[in-house]
Amino acid sequence: MMASETSSAPAGALKTGDFANVGRAAWWQRGFFASQTAYVAAALIAIVIVMALMSPAFLSAGNVANVAKNFSFIGIVTLGMTLVIVTGGIDLSVGSVMALSAIACAMAMQALASTGLAGVPFATMTLAIAAGLGVAVLVGLANGLLVARVGLSPFVTTLGMLSIARGLAYAVTEGRGQTPAGPDLDAFYAFTDGTILGVPMAVIYLLGLAAILGVVLHHTAFGRHVFALGGNEKAAALTGISVERVKVSVYVLCSLSAGFAGILMTGWLGSAPANLATGYELTIIAAAVIGGANLAGGIGGPAGAVIGALLIEVIRNGLVLAGINAYWQIVLVGMIIILAVLVDRLRSGRAA
Protein backbone atom coordinates (compact mmCIF):
# COMPACT_ATOMS: atom_id res chain seq x y z
CA MET A 1 0.00 0.00 0.00
CA MET A 2 1.15 3.54 -0.70
CA ALA A 3 1.90 5.99 2.01
CA SER A 4 -0.62 8.39 3.46
CA GLU A 5 -3.74 6.31 3.98
CA THR A 6 -3.50 7.34 7.58
CA SER A 7 -0.68 9.80 7.82
CA SER A 8 -1.17 12.65 5.38
CA ALA A 9 -2.59 15.36 7.60
CA PRO A 10 -2.05 16.50 11.17
CA ALA A 11 -4.27 15.00 13.83
CA GLY A 12 -5.79 18.38 14.56
CA ALA A 13 -7.49 19.63 17.67
CA LEU A 14 -9.91 16.79 18.24
CA LYS A 15 -10.74 16.22 21.85
CA THR A 16 -9.49 12.84 22.91
CA GLY A 17 -11.43 12.90 26.18
CA ASP A 18 -11.73 9.43 27.61
CA PHE A 19 -9.48 8.04 24.94
CA ALA A 20 -6.17 9.42 26.03
CA ASN A 21 -4.89 5.85 25.85
CA VAL A 22 -5.24 5.89 22.07
CA GLY A 23 -2.32 7.74 20.52
CA ARG A 24 -0.78 7.70 17.10
CA ALA A 25 1.66 4.97 16.14
CA ALA A 26 5.30 5.94 15.68
CA TRP A 27 6.12 7.11 12.16
CA TRP A 28 7.79 3.84 11.26
CA GLN A 29 4.72 1.90 12.32
CA ARG A 30 2.17 3.64 10.14
CA GLY A 31 1.57 4.66 6.55
CA PHE A 32 4.08 3.54 3.96
CA PHE A 33 6.61 2.28 6.50
CA ALA A 34 4.13 -0.16 8.00
CA SER A 35 3.17 -1.61 4.63
CA GLN A 36 4.35 -4.76 2.95
CA THR A 37 5.63 -2.57 0.11
CA ALA A 38 8.17 -0.98 2.45
CA TYR A 39 9.44 -4.35 3.66
CA VAL A 40 9.81 -5.60 0.11
CA ALA A 41 11.58 -2.37 -0.88
CA ALA A 42 14.04 -2.96 1.96
CA ALA A 43 14.51 -6.56 0.82
CA LEU A 44 15.09 -5.34 -2.72
CA ILE A 45 17.85 -2.97 -1.59
CA ALA A 46 19.48 -5.76 0.42
CA ILE A 47 19.36 -8.12 -2.55
CA VAL A 48 20.85 -5.49 -4.86
CA ILE A 49 23.74 -5.00 -2.43
CA VAL A 50 24.38 -8.73 -2.17
CA MET A 51 24.21 -9.14 -5.95
CA ALA A 52 26.58 -6.23 -6.49
CA LEU A 53 29.10 -7.75 -4.07
CA MET A 54 28.83 -11.20 -5.67
CA SER A 55 28.99 -10.06 -9.28
CA PRO A 56 30.77 -6.86 -10.36
CA ALA A 57 28.87 -6.91 -13.66
CA PHE A 58 25.56 -6.50 -11.85
CA LEU A 59 25.77 -2.71 -11.47
CA SER A 60 27.43 -2.08 -14.83
CA ALA A 61 25.59 0.44 -16.98
CA GLY A 62 24.74 -2.17 -19.60
CA ASN A 63 23.24 -4.58 -17.12
CA VAL A 64 21.27 -1.92 -15.29
CA ALA A 65 19.73 -0.74 -18.57
CA ASN A 66 18.96 -4.35 -19.43
CA VAL A 67 17.25 -5.04 -16.12
CA ALA A 68 15.38 -1.75 -16.34
CA LYS A 69 13.97 -2.53 -19.75
CA ASN A 70 13.11 -6.13 -18.96
CA PHE A 71 11.17 -5.32 -15.84
CA SER A 72 9.35 -2.36 -17.35
CA PHE A 73 7.11 -4.49 -19.59
CA ILE A 74 6.03 -6.58 -16.64
CA GLY A 75 5.84 -3.47 -14.44
CA ILE A 76 3.46 -1.60 -16.74
CA VAL A 77 1.00 -4.49 -16.73
CA THR A 78 1.46 -4.91 -12.98
CA LEU A 79 0.14 -1.37 -12.56
CA GLY A 80 -3.06 -2.32 -14.34
CA MET A 81 -3.24 -5.63 -12.51
CA THR A 82 -2.85 -3.84 -9.17
CA LEU A 83 -5.87 -1.71 -9.98
CA VAL A 84 -7.97 -4.82 -10.62
CA ILE A 85 -6.63 -6.58 -7.52
CA VAL A 86 -7.44 -3.59 -5.31
CA THR A 87 -11.11 -3.90 -6.31
CA GLY A 88 -10.95 -7.54 -5.23
CA GLY A 89 -10.77 -8.95 -8.77
CA ILE A 90 -8.13 -10.67 -10.87
CA ASP A 91 -7.26 -10.60 -14.58
CA LEU A 92 -5.66 -13.76 -15.97
CA SER A 93 -5.98 -12.67 -19.59
CA VAL A 94 -3.20 -10.05 -19.59
CA GLY A 95 -0.51 -12.27 -21.17
CA SER A 96 -2.80 -13.16 -24.06
CA VAL A 97 -3.90 -9.54 -24.46
CA MET A 98 -0.23 -8.50 -24.73
CA ALA A 99 0.15 -10.89 -27.68
CA LEU A 100 -3.16 -10.01 -29.32
CA SER A 101 -2.54 -6.25 -29.12
CA ALA A 102 1.02 -6.63 -30.38
CA ILE A 103 -0.21 -8.65 -33.35
CA ALA A 104 -3.07 -6.25 -34.10
CA CYS A 105 -0.60 -3.37 -34.03
CA ALA A 106 1.95 -5.08 -36.29
CA MET A 107 -0.67 -6.31 -38.75
CA ALA A 108 -2.35 -2.89 -38.91
CA MET A 109 1.01 -1.30 -39.67
CA GLN A 110 1.61 -3.78 -42.50
CA ALA A 111 -1.85 -3.22 -43.94
CA LEU A 112 -1.72 0.57 -43.71
CA ALA A 113 1.71 0.73 -45.35
CA SER A 114 0.18 0.12 -48.77
CA THR A 115 -2.64 2.67 -48.41
CA GLY A 116 -2.73 6.38 -49.12
CA LEU A 117 -2.09 7.08 -45.44
CA ALA A 118 1.52 5.95 -45.89
CA GLY A 119 2.31 9.45 -47.19
CA VAL A 120 1.07 11.20 -44.04
CA PRO A 121 3.82 11.44 -41.41
CA PHE A 122 3.26 9.14 -38.40
CA ALA A 123 -0.28 8.30 -39.54
CA THR A 124 0.29 4.57 -40.02
CA MET A 125 2.13 4.28 -36.72
CA THR A 126 -0.51 6.19 -34.78
CA LEU A 127 -3.36 4.21 -36.28
CA ALA A 128 -1.55 0.90 -35.78
CA ILE A 129 -0.94 1.64 -32.11
CA ALA A 130 -4.56 2.76 -31.78
CA ALA A 131 -5.63 -0.56 -33.35
CA GLY A 132 -3.54 -2.51 -30.85
CA LEU A 133 -4.88 -0.53 -27.90
CA GLY A 134 -8.41 -0.74 -29.33
CA VAL A 135 -8.24 -4.53 -29.28
CA ALA A 136 -7.12 -4.37 -25.64
CA VAL A 137 -10.01 -2.08 -24.75
CA LEU A 138 -12.48 -4.50 -26.36
CA VAL A 139 -11.11 -7.43 -24.38
CA GLY A 140 -11.15 -5.35 -21.17
CA LEU A 141 -14.72 -4.26 -21.88
CA ALA A 142 -15.79 -7.87 -22.38
CA ASN A 143 -14.08 -8.90 -19.12
CA GLY A 144 -15.51 -5.95 -17.21
CA LEU A 145 -19.08 -6.34 -18.43
CA LEU A 146 -19.11 -10.08 -17.77
CA VAL A 147 -17.78 -9.55 -14.26
CA ALA A 148 -19.66 -6.39 -13.29
CA ARG A 149 -22.96 -6.66 -15.12
CA VAL A 150 -23.47 -10.40 -15.56
CA GLY A 151 -21.84 -11.15 -12.23
CA LEU A 152 -19.48 -13.93 -13.32
CA SER A 153 -16.43 -14.65 -11.20
CA PRO A 154 -13.38 -12.66 -12.37
CA PHE A 155 -11.18 -15.74 -12.17
CA VAL A 156 -13.32 -17.82 -14.51
CA THR A 157 -14.15 -14.96 -16.89
CA THR A 158 -10.57 -13.93 -17.43
CA LEU A 159 -9.38 -17.55 -17.55
CA GLY A 160 -11.75 -18.00 -20.48
CA MET A 161 -10.50 -14.76 -22.00
CA LEU A 162 -6.89 -15.95 -21.61
CA SER A 163 -7.74 -18.85 -23.88
CA ILE A 164 -9.89 -16.83 -26.30
CA ALA A 165 -7.33 -14.06 -26.82
CA ARG A 166 -4.42 -16.49 -27.17
CA GLY A 167 -6.42 -18.62 -29.59
CA LEU A 168 -7.28 -15.54 -31.66
CA ALA A 169 -3.61 -14.54 -31.71
CA TYR A 170 -2.70 -17.91 -33.23
CA ALA A 171 -5.73 -18.03 -35.52
CA VAL A 172 -5.28 -14.65 -37.20
CA THR A 173 -1.55 -15.12 -37.70
CA GLU A 174 -1.71 -18.85 -38.41
CA GLY A 175 1.09 -19.07 -35.91
CA ARG A 176 3.49 -16.84 -37.85
CA GLY A 177 5.17 -13.90 -36.14
CA GLN A 178 4.09 -10.49 -37.51
CA THR A 179 6.78 -7.93 -38.27
CA PRO A 180 5.97 -4.22 -38.11
CA ALA A 181 6.54 -2.59 -41.49
CA GLY A 182 5.90 0.61 -43.44
CA PRO A 183 7.15 4.17 -43.66
CA ASP A 184 6.97 4.85 -39.91
CA LEU A 185 9.09 1.88 -38.91
CA ASP A 186 11.91 3.99 -37.50
CA ALA A 187 9.48 6.19 -35.60
CA PHE A 188 7.79 3.09 -34.22
CA TYR A 189 11.06 1.70 -32.94
CA ALA A 190 11.98 5.08 -31.46
CA PHE A 191 8.61 5.27 -29.72
CA THR A 192 8.73 1.74 -28.33
CA ASP A 193 12.39 0.85 -28.01
CA GLY A 194 14.29 4.14 -28.09
CA THR A 195 15.94 6.01 -25.27
CA ILE A 196 15.80 9.52 -23.87
CA LEU A 197 19.10 10.59 -22.29
CA GLY A 198 20.04 6.93 -22.17
CA VAL A 199 16.88 5.89 -20.34
CA PRO A 200 14.87 3.24 -22.24
CA MET A 201 11.42 4.40 -23.31
CA ALA A 202 9.78 1.48 -21.50
CA VAL A 203 11.22 2.70 -18.19
CA ILE A 204 9.98 6.23 -18.86
CA TYR A 205 6.49 4.94 -19.64
CA LEU A 206 6.48 2.78 -16.54
CA LEU A 207 7.53 5.58 -14.18
CA GLY A 208 5.19 8.06 -15.85
CA LEU A 209 2.22 5.71 -15.63
CA ALA A 210 3.07 4.77 -12.04
CA ALA A 211 3.13 8.44 -11.06
CA ILE A 212 -0.21 9.05 -12.77
CA LEU A 213 -1.73 5.98 -11.14
CA GLY A 214 -0.48 7.12 -7.75
CA VAL A 215 -2.23 10.46 -8.10
CA VAL A 216 -5.39 8.87 -9.47
CA LEU A 217 -5.61 6.22 -6.75
CA HIS A 218 -4.97 8.51 -3.81
CA HIS A 219 -6.33 11.87 -4.79
CA THR A 220 -9.22 11.40 -7.17
CA ALA A 221 -12.74 10.29 -6.44
CA PHE A 222 -12.33 7.45 -8.96
CA GLY A 223 -9.29 6.14 -7.10
CA ARG A 224 -11.10 6.27 -3.77
CA HIS A 225 -13.99 4.40 -5.38
CA VAL A 226 -11.57 1.65 -6.39
CA PHE A 227 -10.44 1.27 -2.77
CA ALA A 228 -14.01 1.45 -1.44
CA LEU A 229 -15.00 -1.38 -3.78
CA GLY A 230 -12.17 -3.52 -2.52
CA GLY A 231 -12.99 -2.70 1.09
CA ASN A 232 -16.70 -3.46 1.05
CA GLU A 233 -18.50 -3.69 -2.24
CA LYS A 234 -21.96 -3.73 -0.65
CA ALA A 235 -21.22 -0.61 1.36
CA ALA A 236 -19.89 1.11 -1.73
CA ALA A 237 -23.08 0.32 -3.62
CA LEU A 238 -25.27 1.45 -0.70
CA THR A 239 -23.60 4.85 -0.57
CA GLY A 240 -24.28 5.44 -4.22
CA ILE A 241 -20.98 4.50 -5.87
CA SER A 242 -21.58 3.16 -9.36
CA VAL A 243 -19.94 -0.20 -8.69
CA GLU A 244 -20.52 -1.43 -12.22
CA ARG A 245 -18.87 1.52 -13.89
CA VAL A 246 -15.82 1.43 -11.62
CA LYS A 247 -15.38 -2.31 -12.17
CA VAL A 248 -15.64 -2.08 -15.95
CA SER A 249 -13.14 0.80 -15.87
CA VAL A 250 -10.50 -1.16 -13.96
CA TYR A 251 -10.72 -4.16 -16.30
CA VAL A 252 -10.45 -1.88 -19.32
CA LEU A 253 -7.45 -0.05 -17.81
CA CYS A 254 -5.76 -3.35 -16.92
CA SER A 255 -6.27 -4.67 -20.43
CA LEU A 256 -5.05 -1.38 -21.85
CA SER A 257 -1.83 -1.61 -19.82
CA ALA A 258 -1.32 -5.13 -21.17
CA GLY A 259 -1.95 -4.02 -24.74
CA PHE A 260 0.48 -1.13 -24.37
CA ALA A 261 3.19 -3.38 -22.91
CA GLY A 262 2.61 -5.87 -25.74
CA ILE A 263 3.17 -3.13 -28.32
CA LEU A 264 6.36 -2.02 -26.53
CA MET A 265 7.60 -5.61 -26.60
CA THR A 266 6.98 -5.74 -30.35
CA GLY A 267 9.34 -2.82 -30.74
CA TRP A 268 11.90 -4.53 -28.53
CA LEU A 269 11.71 -7.90 -30.31
CA GLY A 270 11.17 -6.45 -33.80
CA SER A 271 8.28 -8.86 -34.22
CA ALA A 272 4.96 -9.87 -32.69
CA PRO A 273 4.93 -13.65 -32.31
CA ALA A 274 1.67 -15.39 -31.38
CA ASN A 275 3.33 -16.91 -28.33
CA LEU A 276 4.42 -13.50 -27.01
CA ALA A 277 4.19 -13.15 -23.20
CA THR A 278 2.86 -16.68 -22.72
CA GLY A 279 2.58 -17.31 -18.97
CA TYR A 280 3.32 -13.68 -18.11
CA GLU A 281 0.03 -13.36 -16.24
CA LEU A 282 1.46 -15.38 -13.38
CA THR A 283 4.63 -13.30 -13.16
CA ILE A 284 2.52 -10.15 -13.23
CA ILE A 285 0.17 -11.32 -10.51
CA ALA A 286 3.21 -12.44 -8.50
CA ALA A 287 4.79 -8.99 -8.91
CA ALA A 288 1.60 -7.31 -7.70
CA VAL A 289 1.30 -9.60 -4.69
CA ILE A 290 4.98 -9.30 -3.76
CA GLY A 291 4.58 -5.53 -3.97
CA GLY A 292 1.84 -5.64 -1.37
CA ALA A 293 -1.42 -5.87 -3.31
CA ASN A 294 -3.89 -7.96 -1.34
CA LEU A 295 -5.85 -10.48 -3.42
CA ALA A 296 -8.76 -10.03 -0.99
CA GLY A 297 -9.00 -6.45 -2.25
CA GLY A 298 -8.67 -3.03 -0.70
CA ILE A 299 -4.89 -2.82 -0.49
CA GLY A 300 -2.28 -2.06 -3.13
CA GLY A 301 -0.57 0.74 -4.99
CA PRO A 302 1.71 1.67 -7.86
CA ALA A 303 4.90 1.79 -5.75
CA GLY A 304 4.31 -1.82 -4.79
CA ALA A 305 3.70 -2.79 -8.40
CA VAL A 306 6.99 -1.26 -9.55
CA ILE A 307 8.97 -2.67 -6.62
CA GLY A 308 7.44 -6.14 -7.00
CA ALA A 309 8.18 -6.30 -10.71
CA LEU A 310 11.72 -5.00 -10.15
CA LEU A 311 12.42 -7.53 -7.40
CA ILE A 312 11.49 -10.45 -9.63
CA GLU A 313 13.70 -9.19 -12.48
CA VAL A 314 16.65 -8.43 -10.18
CA ILE A 315 16.56 -11.97 -8.83
CA ARG A 316 16.26 -13.48 -12.29
CA ASN A 317 19.09 -11.35 -13.59
CA GLY A 318 21.25 -11.95 -10.55
CA LEU A 319 20.92 -15.72 -10.82
CA VAL A 320 21.89 -15.57 -14.49
CA LEU A 321 24.97 -13.49 -13.69
CA ALA A 322 25.89 -15.87 -10.89
CA GLY A 323 25.75 -18.70 -13.39
CA ILE A 324 22.93 -20.50 -11.60
CA ASN A 325 20.55 -22.61 -13.63
CA ALA A 326 17.72 -20.36 -14.86
CA TYR A 327 15.09 -22.83 -13.71
CA TRP A 328 15.93 -22.05 -10.09
CA GLN A 329 14.65 -18.56 -10.73
CA ILE A 330 11.12 -19.95 -10.97
CA VAL A 331 11.51 -21.75 -7.66
CA LEU A 332 12.90 -18.65 -5.99
CA VAL A 333 10.13 -16.37 -7.24
CA GLY A 334 7.59 -18.77 -5.78
CA MET A 335 9.38 -18.75 -2.44
CA ILE A 336 9.52 -14.96 -2.43
CA ILE A 337 5.78 -14.65 -3.04
CA ILE A 338 5.08 -16.81 -0.01
CA LEU A 339 7.78 -15.12 2.06
CA ALA A 340 6.51 -11.61 1.28
CA VAL A 341 2.98 -12.48 2.34
CA LEU A 342 4.25 -14.41 5.36
CA VAL A 343 6.34 -11.49 6.62
CA ASP A 344 3.35 -9.21 6.26
CA ARG A 345 1.18 -11.66 8.19
CA LEU A 346 3.72 -11.94 11.00
CA ARG A 347 4.07 -8.18 11.20
CA SER A 348 0.36 -7.38 11.25
CA GLY A 349 -0.20 -10.23 13.71
CA ARG A 350 2.24 -8.59 16.06
CA ALA A 351 0.76 -5.15 15.56
CA ALA A 352 -2.77 -6.29 16.37
Added chain:
Amino acid sequence: MTTPIIEMRGIMKRFGAVQALNNVNFHLMPGEILGLVGDNSAGKSTLMKVMTGAYQRDAGEVLVNGEETHFRSPHESRDRGIEMIYQDFALCGNMDVGQNIFLGRWPRRFGLFVDRPKMYEEARQVLGRLKVDVNSVFQKVESLSGGRQQSVAIARAISFEPKVIIFDEPTANLSVMATERLLETMAELKRQGVAQVIISHRLTDIFEVGDRIMVLKRGENVGDRYIAHTSEKEVLELIVSGTPDTALTADEALKQAA
Protein backbone atom coordinates in the same frame (compact mmCIF):
# COMPACT_ATOMS: atom_id res chain seq x y z
CA MET B 1 -53.10 15.66 15.61
CA THR B 2 -49.76 16.13 13.85
CA THR B 3 -48.99 14.27 10.64
CA PRO B 4 -46.76 11.24 11.16
CA ILE B 5 -43.37 11.70 9.49
CA ILE B 6 -43.80 8.17 8.13
CA GLU B 7 -47.00 6.27 7.72
CA MET B 8 -47.52 2.88 6.07
CA ARG B 9 -50.93 1.39 5.44
CA GLY B 10 -51.91 -2.12 4.45
CA ILE B 11 -48.42 -3.21 3.42
CA MET B 12 -48.29 -6.60 1.69
CA LYS B 13 -45.08 -8.35 0.73
CA ARG B 14 -44.66 -11.92 -0.46
CA PHE B 15 -41.41 -13.81 -1.09
CA GLY B 16 -42.37 -16.89 -3.10
CA ALA B 17 -44.54 -19.03 -0.86
CA VAL B 18 -43.99 -16.87 2.21
CA GLN B 19 -46.31 -13.98 3.05
CA ALA B 20 -43.67 -11.88 4.79
CA LEU B 21 -45.94 -8.91 5.49
CA ASN B 22 -49.72 -9.13 5.63
CA ASN B 23 -51.71 -5.89 5.80
CA VAL B 24 -49.23 -4.18 8.13
CA ASN B 25 -49.87 -0.65 9.37
CA PHE B 26 -47.10 1.52 10.78
CA HIS B 27 -46.58 5.09 11.80
CA LEU B 28 -43.73 7.14 13.20
CA MET B 29 -44.14 10.62 14.67
CA PRO B 30 -41.51 13.36 14.29
CA GLY B 31 -38.83 13.04 16.96
CA GLU B 32 -40.24 9.75 18.23
CA ILE B 33 -38.17 6.69 19.12
CA LEU B 34 -40.07 3.57 18.15
CA GLY B 35 -38.99 0.07 19.12
CA LEU B 36 -39.88 -2.57 16.56
CA VAL B 37 -39.93 -6.05 18.08
CA GLY B 38 -41.05 -9.55 17.29
CA ASP B 39 -39.69 -13.06 17.02
CA ASN B 40 -37.31 -14.05 14.23
CA SER B 41 -38.98 -13.84 10.79
CA ALA B 42 -41.69 -11.57 12.18
CA GLY B 43 -41.02 -9.21 9.26
CA LYS B 44 -39.31 -6.35 11.11
CA SER B 45 -36.41 -5.83 8.72
CA THR B 46 -38.64 -6.53 5.72
CA LEU B 47 -41.03 -3.78 6.80
CA MET B 48 -38.16 -1.30 7.16
CA LYS B 49 -36.72 -2.30 3.79
CA VAL B 50 -40.11 -1.73 2.19
CA MET B 51 -40.04 1.71 3.80
CA THR B 52 -36.58 2.62 2.42
CA GLY B 53 -37.22 1.18 -1.03
CA ALA B 54 -34.73 -1.67 -0.68
CA TYR B 55 -37.74 -3.96 -1.27
CA GLN B 56 -40.76 -3.15 -3.40
CA ARG B 57 -44.15 -3.68 -1.74
CA ASP B 58 -46.85 -5.80 -3.39
CA ALA B 59 -49.64 -3.60 -2.05
CA GLY B 60 -50.19 -0.78 0.42
CA GLU B 61 -49.12 2.82 0.81
CA VAL B 62 -45.99 4.50 2.16
CA LEU B 63 -46.47 8.14 3.11
CA VAL B 64 -43.73 10.56 4.08
CA ASN B 65 -45.13 13.70 5.74
CA GLY B 66 -48.53 12.69 4.40
CA GLU B 67 -47.34 12.40 0.78
CA GLU B 68 -47.51 9.06 -0.95
CA THR B 69 -44.13 7.78 -2.16
CA HIS B 70 -42.78 5.00 -4.36
CA PHE B 71 -39.08 4.65 -3.53
CA ARG B 72 -37.33 2.36 -5.98
CA SER B 73 -34.08 2.23 -3.98
CA PRO B 74 -32.64 3.42 -0.65
CA HIS B 75 -31.03 6.32 -2.55
CA GLU B 76 -34.46 7.78 -3.23
CA SER B 77 -35.63 7.50 0.37
CA ARG B 78 -32.33 9.04 1.50
CA ASP B 79 -33.24 12.13 -0.51
CA ARG B 80 -36.41 12.35 1.60
CA GLY B 81 -34.40 12.14 4.83
CA ILE B 82 -34.61 8.42 5.64
CA GLU B 83 -31.40 6.60 6.64
CA MET B 84 -30.95 2.96 7.58
CA ILE B 85 -27.98 1.69 9.60
CA TYR B 86 -27.36 -1.92 8.78
CA GLN B 87 -26.41 -4.63 11.19
CA ASP B 88 -22.97 -5.06 9.58
CA PHE B 89 -22.53 -1.22 9.44
CA ALA B 90 -21.61 -1.32 5.70
CA LEU B 91 -18.18 0.27 6.18
CA CYS B 92 -14.95 -0.09 4.22
CA GLY B 93 -12.43 -1.43 6.74
CA ASN B 94 -9.45 -0.54 4.56
CA MET B 95 -10.29 3.18 4.63
CA ASP B 96 -10.11 5.70 7.44
CA VAL B 97 -12.93 7.19 9.48
CA GLY B 98 -13.17 10.43 7.52
CA GLN B 99 -13.36 8.67 4.18
CA ASN B 100 -15.99 6.27 5.45
CA ILE B 101 -18.23 9.03 6.71
CA PHE B 102 -18.27 10.56 3.25
CA LEU B 103 -18.00 7.29 1.35
CA GLY B 104 -18.79 7.88 -2.29
CA ARG B 105 -19.55 11.59 -1.88
CA TRP B 106 -16.26 13.07 -0.76
CA PRO B 107 -15.95 16.82 -1.11
CA ARG B 108 -14.19 17.47 -4.42
CA ARG B 109 -11.86 19.96 -5.97
CA PHE B 110 -12.34 20.59 -9.71
CA GLY B 111 -14.93 17.79 -9.65
CA LEU B 112 -12.18 15.20 -9.87
CA PHE B 113 -9.88 15.34 -6.88
CA VAL B 114 -10.89 14.52 -3.32
CA ASP B 115 -10.57 17.59 -1.10
CA ARG B 116 -9.00 15.84 1.88
CA PRO B 117 -8.61 18.79 4.29
CA LYS B 118 -12.26 19.74 3.81
CA MET B 119 -13.36 16.11 4.15
CA TYR B 120 -11.55 15.60 7.45
CA GLU B 121 -12.78 18.93 8.79
CA GLU B 122 -16.40 18.09 7.98
CA ALA B 123 -15.95 14.59 9.40
CA ARG B 124 -14.79 16.14 12.68
CA GLN B 125 -17.85 18.36 12.75
CA VAL B 126 -20.20 15.42 12.23
CA LEU B 127 -18.48 13.42 14.95
CA GLY B 128 -18.64 16.43 17.25
CA ARG B 129 -22.37 16.80 16.70
CA LEU B 130 -22.83 13.14 17.60
CA LYS B 131 -20.71 13.36 20.76
CA VAL B 132 -19.20 9.99 19.88
CA ASP B 133 -15.92 8.50 20.79
CA VAL B 134 -13.87 8.09 17.64
CA ASN B 135 -10.63 9.76 18.57
CA SER B 136 -9.19 10.41 15.14
CA VAL B 137 -10.67 10.80 11.69
CA PHE B 138 -7.44 9.29 10.33
CA GLN B 139 -7.87 5.91 12.00
CA LYS B 140 -8.54 2.94 9.78
CA VAL B 141 -12.00 1.58 10.40
CA GLU B 142 -10.86 -2.06 10.65
CA SER B 143 -8.70 -1.09 13.63
CA LEU B 144 -11.75 0.15 15.55
CA SER B 145 -13.87 -1.92 17.93
CA GLY B 146 -17.45 -2.86 17.01
CA GLY B 147 -18.96 -0.03 19.02
CA ARG B 148 -16.76 2.60 17.43
CA GLN B 149 -17.37 1.19 13.96
CA GLN B 150 -21.04 1.65 14.68
CA SER B 151 -20.37 5.25 15.71
CA VAL B 152 -18.81 5.79 12.29
CA ALA B 153 -21.87 4.28 10.61
CA ILE B 154 -24.12 6.56 12.66
CA ALA B 155 -21.93 9.55 11.86
CA ARG B 156 -22.28 8.75 8.18
CA ALA B 157 -26.04 8.47 8.54
CA ILE B 158 -26.41 11.80 10.32
CA SER B 159 -24.12 13.54 7.83
CA PHE B 160 -27.05 13.25 5.42
CA GLU B 161 -29.08 15.36 7.89
CA PRO B 162 -31.84 12.74 8.06
CA LYS B 163 -35.27 13.15 9.63
CA VAL B 164 -35.55 9.42 10.26
CA ILE B 165 -32.90 6.86 11.21
CA ILE B 166 -33.57 3.13 11.29
CA PHE B 167 -31.24 1.03 13.43
CA ASP B 168 -31.24 -2.67 12.53
CA GLU B 169 -30.25 -4.71 15.60
CA PRO B 170 -27.84 -2.00 16.78
CA THR B 171 -26.96 -3.55 20.11
CA ALA B 172 -26.64 -7.18 18.99
CA ASN B 173 -22.85 -7.18 18.96
CA LEU B 174 -22.04 -4.42 21.41
CA SER B 175 -20.55 -4.57 24.87
CA VAL B 176 -22.52 -3.18 27.80
CA MET B 177 -20.49 0.04 27.75
CA ALA B 178 -20.92 0.48 24.01
CA THR B 179 -24.65 -0.17 24.29
CA GLU B 180 -24.97 2.53 26.96
CA ARG B 181 -23.13 4.95 24.74
CA LEU B 182 -25.34 4.10 21.76
CA LEU B 183 -28.47 4.73 23.80
CA GLU B 184 -27.04 8.11 24.85
CA THR B 185 -26.39 8.90 21.20
CA MET B 186 -29.98 8.00 20.33
CA ALA B 187 -31.27 10.27 23.07
CA GLU B 188 -29.01 13.05 21.73
CA LEU B 189 -30.40 12.57 18.21
CA LYS B 190 -33.92 12.70 19.63
CA ARG B 191 -33.11 16.05 21.24
CA GLN B 192 -32.06 17.21 17.78
CA GLY B 193 -35.47 16.15 16.47
CA VAL B 194 -34.53 12.99 14.59
CA ALA B 195 -37.20 10.27 14.61
CA GLN B 196 -35.75 6.79 15.08
CA VAL B 197 -36.81 3.21 14.66
CA ILE B 198 -34.85 0.59 16.58
CA ILE B 199 -35.20 -3.05 15.59
CA SER B 200 -34.05 -5.13 18.53
CA HIS B 201 -34.51 -8.30 20.52
CA ARG B 202 -33.38 -6.55 23.68
CA LEU B 203 -36.48 -5.09 25.27
CA THR B 204 -34.41 -3.50 28.03
CA ASP B 205 -32.69 -1.22 25.52
CA ILE B 206 -35.97 -0.17 23.94
CA PHE B 207 -37.54 0.51 27.33
CA GLU B 208 -34.59 2.73 28.24
CA VAL B 209 -34.83 5.15 25.29
CA GLY B 210 -38.06 4.37 23.44
CA ASP B 211 -41.35 6.28 23.36
CA ARG B 212 -43.44 3.53 21.84
CA ILE B 213 -43.01 -0.14 21.01
CA MET B 214 -44.61 -1.98 18.12
CA VAL B 215 -44.93 -5.77 17.88
CA LEU B 216 -45.01 -7.82 14.69
CA LYS B 217 -45.77 -11.52 14.54
CA ARG B 218 -45.48 -13.63 11.37
CA GLY B 219 -45.82 -10.53 9.26
CA GLU B 220 -48.87 -9.07 11.00
CA ASN B 221 -49.55 -6.30 13.52
CA VAL B 222 -50.27 -7.62 16.99
CA GLY B 223 -50.38 -4.25 18.67
CA ASP B 224 -48.28 -1.34 19.89
CA ARG B 225 -47.93 0.33 23.30
CA TYR B 226 -46.55 3.53 24.83
CA ILE B 227 -43.43 2.66 26.78
CA ALA B 228 -44.62 4.82 29.68
CA HIS B 229 -47.79 2.77 29.99
CA THR B 230 -46.60 -0.77 29.49
CA SER B 231 -44.18 -3.30 30.91
CA GLU B 232 -41.66 -5.72 29.48
CA LYS B 233 -43.98 -8.48 30.64
CA GLU B 234 -46.93 -7.18 28.63
CA VAL B 235 -44.78 -6.78 25.52
CA LEU B 236 -43.39 -10.29 25.91
CA GLU B 237 -46.94 -11.61 26.09
CA LEU B 238 -47.75 -9.81 22.84
CA ILE B 239 -44.68 -11.28 21.17
CA VAL B 240 -45.50 -14.80 22.33
CA SER B 241 -49.29 -14.95 22.24
CA GLY B 242 -50.56 -11.78 20.53
CA THR B 243 -52.87 -12.17 17.52
CA PRO B 244 -53.96 -9.67 14.85
CA ASP B 245 -57.59 -10.03 16.07
CA THR B 246 -56.78 -8.89 19.60
CA ALA B 247 -54.33 -6.20 18.47
CA LEU B 248 -54.77 -2.80 20.11
CA THR B 249 -53.00 0.36 19.08
CA ALA B 250 -51.16 2.32 21.74
CA ASP B 251 -54.00 4.85 21.98
CA GLU B 252 -56.68 2.15 22.21
CA ALA B 253 -54.72 0.34 24.92
CA LEU B 254 -54.37 3.60 26.82
CA LYS B 255 -58.13 4.28 26.61
CA GLN B 256 -58.96 0.74 27.71
CA ALA B 257 -56.65 1.00 30.71
CA ALA B 258 -58.24 4.31 31.74
